[in-house]
Amino acid sequence: MVNSRKIVITSPFKGEPKITDFKIETEELPPLQDGQMLCEAEYISVDPYQRAYSQRHKVGATMLGSQVSRIVESRSPDYPVGRHVVGYWGWCDRTVVNPAAKSGEILPPMLVQNYGDLPLSLSLGVLGMPGATAYFGLLDICDPKPGETVVVSGAAGAVGSIVGQIARIKGCKVIGIAGSDVKVKWLKEELGFDHAFNYKTVNVEKALKEAAPNGIDVYFDNVGGEQSSAVIANMRHRGRISVCGCISSYNESKVPLAPVIQRYMVGKELKMEGFFVGRWLDSWDQAFKEMAQWIKEGKLKYKETVTEGFQNTPKAFIGMLRGENLGKAVVKV
């Protein structure tokens, strides 16, 4: 008999989720059928979209999310025992799944490739969905050129910290916006950002004018709201904006208002495009190979904020939404 622990939602989130909105339940898993595998979670990812996907927050449902797991039993020839796989099976520590079945998961199961000595948890970060988001969201949508000025908000997080470093690799001047002085120091002193500032303590518009007196060519938007309106007002003619997310509004029940941007969009002939990273799924592995190489060459650095213990997943999730993470927030099961 194999049991699984799962974290279920006990009450609908109002504003910031609370620890008491979750509880742990145990269930007995069924024996494997042909085509199925049994996976044991090693790391669970906590990500902003888990707060944003409110249509999936049902009382009694297992909280949605991804994990990297080891295959411990298998009746699927393509998913052998001992391999690791990233799956969107929610906050549970053991799962029986049929990897070939289309079951409404956010992304299909993905076998983890071999990147030598690099830690397994990176398959939830720089060599996983957030890394692919940074890579394609910046390069495909904004096509940054050497010498251009790139601004990234949410700059010290999983996606933002990689965006800024890729822009540096491509020869751009990089400005990061983040929510604490510790984050700002890390961006400037360790990741090589040209400028960074704390949006909680400075006037964003003034800081941008100082850091980019000639304007901004590319904006990678992780946060939305007033911060983004301030960046967009300071863009150069034919600037490009990649709209990745709007975390400043995820805990809000009413859509917040921000200064109108259309006059800048028109006057400066800006291009703005939203995206979902699944668009480039067939090319993820190629991007991970390139980024793994950059990591080995010391050009791309990563940081993880690791919370220990499956039971602490809600705490890690709430902490990530509050900005307690530097780099990628993960839970070591």
Ligand SMILES: NC(=O)c1ccc[n+]([C@@H]2O[C@H](COP(=O)([O-])OP(=O)(O)OC[C@H]3O[C@@H](n4cnc5c(N)ncnc54)[C@H](OP(=O)(O)O)[C@@H]3O)[C@@H](O)[C@H]2O)c1
């Ligand atoms: N389009 C896609 O396919 C896709 C894929 C992945 C992620 N995303 C989006 O990318 C963004 C970043 O995701 P991530 O995984 O890298 O998360 P993350 O940046 O590692 O963590 C979330 C960060 O958001 C910041 N934040 C929280 N409240 C904020 C507010 N009111 N205003 C500004 N910043 C706030 C916090 O940093 P501070 O301390 O700096 O405030 C926090 O650390 C999110 O919007 C997410 O939804 C989109």
